[in-house]
Structure formats: structure tokens, C-alpha cells
Amino acid sequence: xxVAWATLKRNWLVMQRAYPWTYFIxxxxxxxxxxxxxxxxxxxxxxxxxxxxxRGASGxxxxxxxxxxxxxxxxFTTRMVLWVAKAQITEQREGTLESQLLTPARRLPYLLGVxxxxxxxxxxxxxxxxGTALLLGVRLPAxxxxxxxxxxxxxxxxxxxxxxxxxxxxxxxxEAHITQNTLFCLIGLVCGFTFPPALLPAPLTWLGExxxxxxxxxxxxxxxxxxxxxxxxxxxxxxxxxxxxxxAAVGLxxxxxxxxxxxxxxxxx
Amino acid sequence: MRHALRVIAAEAxxxxxxxxxxxxxVASMLLxxxxxxxxxxxxxxxxxxxxxxxxxxxxxxxxxxxxxxLAAGAFAYLFYxxxxxxxxxxxxxxxxxxxxxxxxxxxxxxALVFANGTGALVQNTWLAGCFAVAAAxxxxxLHVAHPGMYAVxxxxxxxxAIVWGAFLNSLLVFSRDSAFLYTLLDDPLWxxxxxxxxxxxxxxxxxxxxxxxxxxxxxxxxxxALLDAQPLSALLEPLAxxxxxxxxxxAATAALLRLGEARAQRTGSMQLY
Amino acid sequence: xxRAIVTHDLVKVYPRRDRPWWRPAGKRPPAAPAVDGLSLTxxxxxxxxxxxxxxxxxxxxxxxxxxxxxxxxxxxxxxxxDLVRDAREIRRRINMIAGGExxxxxxxxxxxxxxxxxxxxxxxxxxxxxxIDELLALVGLxxxxxxxxxxxxxxxxxxxSIARGLINEPSYLLLxxxxxxxxAPIARDLRAVxxxxxxGGVGVLLTSHYLAEVEQLxxxxxxxxxxxxxxxxxxxxxxxLTERQxxxxxxxxxxGASADQAVQALAARTGAQVTADTDExxxxxxxxxxxxxxxGDLATTVxxxxxxxxxxxxxxxxxxxxxxxxxxxxxxxxxxxx
Numbered sequence: 001x002x003v004a005w006a007t008l009k010r011n012w013l014v015m016q017r018a019y020p021w022t023y024f025i026x027x028x029x030x031x032x033x034x035x036x037x038x039x040x041x042x043x044x045x046x047x048x049x050x051x052x053x054x055r056g057a058s059g060x061x062x063x064x065x066x067x068x069x070x071x072x073x074x075x076f077t078t079r080m081v082l083w084v085a086k087a088q089i090t091e092q093r094e095g096t097l098e099s100q101l102l103t104p105a106r107r108l109p110y111l112l113g114v115x116x117x118x119x120x121x122x123x124x125x126x127x128x129x130x131g132t133a134l135l136l137g138v139r140l141p142a143x144x145x146x147x148x149x150x151x152x153x154x155x156x157x158x159x160x161x162x163x164x165x166x167x168x169x170x171x172x173x174x175e176a177h178i179t180q181n182t183l184f185c186l187i188g189l190v191c192g193f194t195f196p197p198a199l200l201p202a203p204l205t206w207l208g209e210x211x212x213x214x215x216x217x218x219x220x221x222x223x224x225x226x227x228x229x230x231x232x233x234x235x236x237x238x239x240x241x242x243x244x245x246x247x248a249a250v251g252l253x254x255x256x257x258x259x260x261x262x263x264x265x266x267x268x269x
Numbered sequence: 270m271r272h273a274l275r276v277i278a279a280e281a282x283x284x285x286x287x288x289x290x291x292x293x294x295v296a297s298m299l300l301x302x303x304x305x306x307x308x309x310x311x312x313x314x315x316x317x318x319x320x321x322x323x324x325x326x327x328x329x330x331x332x333x334x335x336x337x338x339l340a341a342g343a344f345a346y347l348f349y350x351x352x353x354x355x356x357x358x359x360x361x362x363x364x365x366x367x368x369x370x371x372x373x374x375x376x377x378x379x380a381l382v383f384a385n386g387t388g389a390l391v392q393n394t395w396l397a398g399c400f401a402v403a404a405a406x407x408x409x410x411l412h413v414a415h416p417g418m419y420a421v422x423x424x425x426x427x428x429x430a431i432v433w434g435a436f437l438n439s440l441l442v443f444s445r446d447s448a449f450l451y452t453l454l455d456d457p458l459w460x461x462x463x464x465x466x467x468x469x470x471x472x473x474x475x476x477x478x479x480x481x482x483x484x485x486x487x488x489x490x491x492x493x494a495l496l497d498a499q500p501l502s503a504l505l506e507p508l509a510x511x512x513x514x515x516x517x518x519x520a521a522t523a524a525l526l527r528l529g530e531a532r533a534q535r536t537g538s539m540q541l542y
Numbered sequence: 543x544x545r546a547i548v549t550h551d552l553v554k555v556y557p558r559r560d561r562p563w564w565r566p567a568g569k570r571p572p573a574a575p576a577v578d579g580l581s582l583t584x585x586x587x588x589x590x591x592x593x594x595x596x597x598x599x600x601x602x603x604x605x606x607x608x609x610x611x612x613x614x615x616x617x618x619x620x621x622x623x624d625l626v627r628d629a630r631e632i633r634r635r636i637n638m639i640a641g642g643e644x645x646x647x648x649x650x651x652x653x654x655x656x657x658x659x660x661x662x663x664x665x666x667x668x669x670x671x672x673x674i675d676e677l678l679a680l681v682g683l684x685x686x687x688x689x690x691x692x693x694x695x696x697x698x699x700x701x702x703s704i705a706r707g708l709i710n711e712p713s714y715l716l717l718x719x720x721x722x723x724x725x726a727p728i729a730r731d732l733r734a735v736x737x738x739x740x741x742g743g744v745g746v747l748l749t750s751h752y753l754a755e756v757e758q759l760x761x762x763x764x765x766x767x768x769x770x771x772x773x774x775x776x777x778x779x780x781x782x783l784t785e786r787q788x789x790x791x792x793x794x795x796x797x798g799a800s801a802d803q804a805v806q807a808l809a810a811r812t813g814a815q816v817t818a819d820t821d822e823x824x825x826x827x828x829x830x831x832x833x834x835x836x837x838g839d840l841a842t843t844v845x846x847x848x849x850x851x852x853x854x855x856x857x858x859x860x861x862x863x864x865x866x867x868x869x870x871x872x873x874x875x876x877x878x879x880x
Contacts, residue, residue: 006661014649029456044470045326046316054315095644101610103662104633178296185304195311263610
């Protein structure tokens with residue numbers, strides 16, 4: 001794994017030297033505003049209550065906790081996608097993609113190196129969001145540590161898996177802005193980050209189930225909002241891991257084609 | 270004045286050539302807002318079915334009216350956001366060096382930044398505009414006191430948006446970092462302006478900050494005139510505030526352009542993208 | 543098996559990208575191939591030149607041989623390994639250096655860049671540190687080893703790029719305009735390095751706009767035009783091959799009828815092209831163009847006719863002339879066909 005380690009170290013150095021503040025604020029702000037929006041509507045519009053059906057649809061009566069965990073997961077997802085899926089297109093823009101492709105190094109260890117650095121950074125950034133939520137008065141119950149750890153791990157696999165085909169799309173199209181924001185808007189709607197997906201029309205619910213973030217969220221909420229033991233979330237855990245690995249496999253299969261396309265575009269430009 | 274009009278026409282044509290039918294316009298002006306609007310709507314639903322809602326917020330008692338409220342917010346926000354996006358593109362001119370060429374020409378700088386904003390607004394929002402009019406008519410959400418109020422709502426939305434866009438462009442003459450436009454003006458803007466939440470639900474401090482942005486008052490007029498059938502007399506207050514803000518922003522734009530160009534001539538900062 | 547890169551009928555056609563995806567493909571002519579049936583041998587232990595005008599297909603060829611691009615048809619082997627099937631193994635043995643400074647990470651230091659690429663090339667840990675120091679010394683960056691690349695000048699970045707290209711001690715080195723934009727002393731050092739590498743057994747393929755560089759370094763030169771091989775040989779052979787003309791320019795002290803007649807008579811006898819005019823000081827000047835160097839004959843003739851020579855200059859044909867001539871020759875039929 002020297003490639004993964006070297007990439008992790010390289011990205012860590014780069015991040016320390018030029019921390020992407022605008023990305024950070026750009027992802028923290030929606031998270032914080034989502035929590036504040038929920039808080040204000042809960043207080044001023046709901047009068048400190050939620051509808052009776054919410055408990056049935058979401059599995060918890062704690063609306064603020066539900067939205068806070070969802071906002072954190074959304075921040076984690078967008079942040080990881082911005083690091084991992086954009087790693088290669090960033091290399092392309094800075095002119096180093098070809099230096100990469102010239103080497104005999106494989107792509108998976110490279111992406112794992114990027115992911116690990118992104119994961120460590122994102123965990124630090126998530127504490128900012130939870131800190132803000134705490135200051136605003138949101139209180140979360142004590143989680144089940146084992147289930148939570150398993151959930152975080154599953155979420156990591158899910159998001160990294162999803163990022164690999166997205167990376168292929170980005171370098172093949174030579175475009176990141178539209179791809180990333182469309183993805184963020186789509187998962188923000190269908191994966192149930194801020195509301196129970198049961199509210200959606202059925203086709204959108206199914207679409208959500210095809211994205212590994214949906215099952216990862218169920219595990220994370222079960223762990224953090226009602227301290228569910230590992231056995232209770234096993235099915236969702238497996239579903240999430242399976243989907244994540246499947247996305248990664250599809251992505252790795254397409255990546256060489258996408259890379260060739262990127263080089264051709266670079267050459268004919 | 271004739272020269273200024275020619276500048277505006279030329280700039281609009283340039284924008285048309287550059288952005289018409291581009292995937293970015295369709296995605297950012299139609300697809301993303303619709304997906305976000307749906308997510309906002311569903312996120313709010315759980316707090317609506319609560320006892321006493323009709324007295325706290327009559328609009329929320331009917332899902333259709335709530336949706337219209339949120340859609341009006343999303344629509345007006347789109348106008349302002351399209352200008353943030355156009356300013357972001359304007360910053361590319363700085364990077365690619367063409368901004369220097371613009372400043373080489375004798376064209377009025379004020380006309381240039383206004384032309385850029387107007388061109389972007391027309392280019393970017395016509396699609397969403399058609400969509401919104403069709404959706405609003407089909408949904409029966411419009412309640413208007415007098416046909417003239419359509420014009421009032423349109424002017425209250427378009428004029429301040431253009432002034433806002435010119436102001437953003439003039440800021441870019443100073444700074445080469447355009448990312449701040451996105452990060453500072455995207456999320457905070459919708460939050461403080463009452464795009465997704467009625468003003469009554471917000472703490473006083475946020476409300477005060479929000480009133481400094483023209484989008485807040487534009488939205489009050491738009492919702493009042495088109496959704497709540499309010500007459501002109503009921504909207505005089507936000508309209509007066511809008512007029513004042515526009516005058517202030519216009520003056521600031523003119524001043525910033527003068528200062529910015531003088532500074533660029535002194536430091537040569539314009540060519541160093 | 544002899545150690546070499548061998549290509550056989552290599553063809554590369556780029557897909558056309560000038561049509562939006564939603565429009566149906568009309569009756570557009572297919573894209574012209576960037577490389578069209580190229581067969582080359584780049585042996586180990588020598589520098590082979592690849593010359594041609596802009597758009598001749600040099601860069602495309604180099605990018606195919608470096609595994610970045612896949613050939614449309616045709617094949618190539620590196621020491622018997624197939625370019626497509628054994629791409630990964632080939633990447634261990636080759637490296638590419640392209641002119642311009644964009645192939646290294648701006649936010650890392652020079653040493654960190656080389657360390658990172660050393661990992662990607664799987665350079666043995668025990669060897670890597672020493673290798674990095676060697677390379678930094680080689681490209682004259684030892685003093686800036688721990689400075690970030692973003693603070694580097696263009697030339698320094700390019701030198702680091704060259705060090706990156708050597709990190710894996712490649713058996714074959716593909717050089718695409720490597721001295722583009724380098725200061726003269728650094729370019730000279732690089733040429734020395736390339737010559738040294740070739741002596742040590744490395745096979746080098748070089749494209750360059752600096753023909754002096756090519757004449758100095760290359761044992762053999764391939765000239766391509768419109769993606770096809772149009773000539774190959776040593777620089778001297780190529781120069782001779784094109785039969786370009788020697789130009790003799792002679793300036794006389796004063797105008798005189800007999801000298802003028804003598805020059806015209808010589809031109810008529812040998813079939814040389816002649817033009818007559820005056821220089822800035824209104825002294826008569828003649829320019830003769832001929833396949834052979836006529837300077838000796840001309841001087842003898844003029845002096846015999848009583849003329850006094852102020853200046854005599856001979857310009858032999860150059861490799862540049864040769865390439866222009868060969869490329870022109872190759873382009874003509876293209877123009878007719880299109």
C-alpha cells in the first residue's frame with residue numbers, strides 16, 4: 001500500500017498548506033442553516049411539536065435530532081464527494097493527471113489514500129457542525145458506540161464507492177460543477193437526510209434505496225438517536241456495504257475508459 | 270446614452286452566445302431549484318400538522334399554499350442567484366485576461382456591469398420564469414388584487430436584482446477571489462431573506478440583517494402581491510425600502526468602479542488575474 | 543531479442559468532438575488520422591529524433607508510446623512487451639518528459655514531489671532517498687529542494703519535471719520538446735544528461751524545435767508529416783537527401799561591367815539561380831543558389847575579371863531546410879486530395 005500511504009501523506013501536506021476554506025464554509029453553511037431552519041420552524045411554526053405521523057415515518061419523535069444527524073451526514077457526504085470524486089479532475093486541471101497515469105501505480109490505492117485523508121479531515125469538520133448544533137440547543141442522546149462506529153464505516157464505504165463512478169464521469173466529461181451539484185441536490189432529496197423518505201412518491205423512494213447513503217443514514221440514526229445494538233441494523237449495514245462495493249466496482253471498471261477520454265481531450269485541445 | 274445602450278446590447282449578445290442552451294443554465298436554473306424546493310417542502314411538513322397551526326401561520330394550513338409560498342421564495346432567490354452566478358462568470362474574464370480588454374475600451378464601466386447583470390438575468394431566468402408562470406397558473410395559487418400588481422411584482426423583482434448584479438460585478442474589480450461570492454452569498458442569502466421561512470419565525474437580529482438585502486423586500490412584495498392579493502397601499506413600506514436600497518447600491522457600484530479602476534491602474538492588479 | 547521500442551503501422555484517429563451530443567451525426571467526413579501508419583524503431587542506447595512541423599503527429603506518437611493514448615490500430619512493443627496488453631509493466635520501464643512546467647504538484651516541495659512519484663513508481667525505499675538527491679543535483683535544484691514548487695520560476699519547475707521523468711531510472715525516455723523555454727545553460731546541461739543516458743544504454747526518443755539540439759544528439763532522425771514517416775536517416779543524410787541549395791552571397795567594392803558579365807556567365811554555365819542588387823552602401827551584391835557550393839569558382843571568376851570582393855558568405859543547406867522540404871513534399875498530395 002505504498003501508493004495509498006504516499007497519496008494520503010501528499011494530500012495531508014497540501015491540505016495543511018492550502019486548506020480549502022471556501023469548500024469548508026460552503027459545506028458547513030448548508031448544514032448549519034439546515035439545523036437552524038429546522039429549529040426555527042420547530043419552535044415558531046410547529047409550536048415546539050411535530051405531527052403525530054412523523055414518529056411512525058421516521059422511527060423517532062425527535063425532529064431536531066433527526067434533522068441534525070441528517071445534516072451532519074449530508075455534510076459528510078458532500079465533503080467526501082468533493083475530495084474523492086474531484087481528486088482526479090483536480091489533477092487534470094492542475095496538469096498532473098498525466099504524470100499520474102504515466103506511473104505503474106493502480107487507481108484503487110490512490111483513491112483510498114485520497115479517501116483516508118478526506119475521512120480524517122471530514123471527521124474534524126463534523127465536530128464543528130455538532131459543536132454549532134450544541135450551541136444552538138440541540139441535544140442528542142448517548143449513542144451505541146459499536147453501532148455508530150459500524151455506521152460511520154459503512155457510510156465511508158458507501159460514499160467512497162459512490163465517488164468512484166462520479167470521478168469517472170467528471171474526468172470523461174471534463175466538468176465537475178454540474179455533476180457535483182446535481183448529485184448533491186438529488187441525494188438531498190431522495191436519501192432522507194432531512195425528512196423521512198416515506199413522504200416521497202414511490203419511484204423516488206426506490207431511487208433512494210439504490211443509493212447507499214440511504215441505508216447508511218438509517219444505521220447512523222439508529223445508532224445515534226436510539227442506541228440500537230448492532231444486530232438490529234445488520235440488514236441495513238450489509239445493504240449499504242454491498243451497494244458501496246458495487247458502485248466502486250462499476251467505477252473502477254469505467255475509470256480506465258474515462259482516463260483515456262480525458263487524455264484524448266487534453267491532446268486534441 | 271446611445272453608447273451605453275450599444276454596450277448593453279453587445280454584452281447581452283455575448284452572454285447569449287456563451288450561455289444559451291448550455292447544460293449549466295438548465296441545471297442551475299431549473300433542475301437544482303426544483304429538487305431543492307421539494308426537499309425544503311418535505312423537511313417542513315412534519316412541523317405543519319401540529320395543533321394550532323392555523324393561528325400561528327395560516328398559509329401552512331393548506332399544503333398547496335405552503336408550496337406556493339416556498340416556490341415564490343425559490344423563484345425570487347433564483348433571480349438573485351443567477352446574478353451571483355453571472356458575477357462568478359465575470360470573474361473568469363478576469364482570469365482569462367479579457368477584463369483588461371473591456372477596460373481598455375471607452376465603454377462606460379457602469380454600463381458594462383449593468384449590461385452584464387441584465388444580460389445574465391434575461392439569459393438565465395426566462396426558462397425558470399416560463400416554468401413558474403405555467404406552474405402558478407396551473408396550480409391556481411395566484412391571488413391578485415388588481416392586474417397592475419403583476420407589473421409591481423415584476424418590477425420589484427427585476428430592478429433590484431439587476432442593481433444587485435451590477436454591485437456584485439463591481440466588487441470583482443477589486444478582488445480576484447470569486448469563490449467568496451458563492452460561499453458568502455449563496456446559503457446565507459436564502460437564510461436571512463426569508464426564502465424558506467416566513468419572517469415571523471425568525472429572531473429579530475436575523476430579520477434586521479435580512480432587511481439589508483434587497484431580496485428580502487422583493488420577496489415581501491412578490492408574495493404579498495401575487496399570493497395574498499394585497500393592494501399597492503399595503504406594500505408601500507417594502508417598496509420604499511427597496512427604492513432606497515437600490516439607490517444606495519447604485520451609488521456604491523459607481524463609487525466602487527471608480528475606486529477599483531484607479532487602484533488597478535496604480536497597482537497593475539488587474540492583469541495579475 | 544534486441545532491446546528497442548518497435549512500432550508497426552501505428553494509427554491514431556481522435557474521435558470527432560465538434561458535434562453536440564444531441565445532434566445526429568450528419569454526413570461529416572471522418573476525422574483525419576493524427577498518426578497514420580507509423581513504423582519506427584527506437585533502439586536502446588541511442589537518441590532517436592522525431593521531427594516534423596506542428597500537427598505532424600509527434601506528440602500523439604509520444605503519448606501513444608508512453609501508454610497515455612491507445613493506438614486506434616497497429617501495434618507497438620517495448621522490449622517485446624505489448625503496448626496495450628502489458629501497459630503496466632511498460633510504465634515501469636519508460637518515462638516521459640514534456641516541455642512546459644505543468645507536471646508536478648505546486649503545493650509540494652521539490653523533494654516531496656520526487657518522493658511521491660518515487661512511491662508511485664515503486665522505487666525501492668533504500669534507493670529512493672539517494673536517488674532524489676542525485677536527481678536534484680543533476681537538475682541544479684539542490685538548493686531549492688525543500689522549497690515549495692509554487693515559489694519556483696518556470697525554468698525551475700521544468701527542471702523538476704525533468705527530475706520526475708528520471709525518478710524510475712527508465713530504460714526508455716520519451717522527450718517531447720524538453721528544452722522548451724529553458725535557459726541556455728540549463729538546456730545545455732540537459733543535452734549533456736541525455737547524451738550520457740544514451741551512452742549508458744537508455745533509449746531516447748526526442749522531439750524538439752531546436753534543430754541544433756537534434757543534430758547534436760540524435761544518431762538517427764525520423765521525419766514525419768501528416769502522421770506519416772517521410773524520411774529517416776542521420777541528420778547529415780537527411781540534409782543531403784533534400785538537395786537543398788547552397789546560397790553564396792558576394793558583395794563587390796564597386797560596380798564594374800566586366801565583373802558583372804563574369805558572374806552572369808558563371809551562373810549561365812552552371813545553371814545557378816542568380817539575383818543582383820545593391821547593399822545599404824549601394825555596392826553591387828549577387829546571390830547565387832546552386833546544389834553545389836560555388837563560392838570558390840565565383841571568387842576566382844570575379845577576381846579574374848578585375849573585381850574586388852568586400853564580402854563573401856556561404857550558407858549551406860540545414861536540417862531545417864530538409865524538414866521544411868520534406869514536410870512540404872508530403873503535404874502537397876494532401877492538399878490535392880482535400
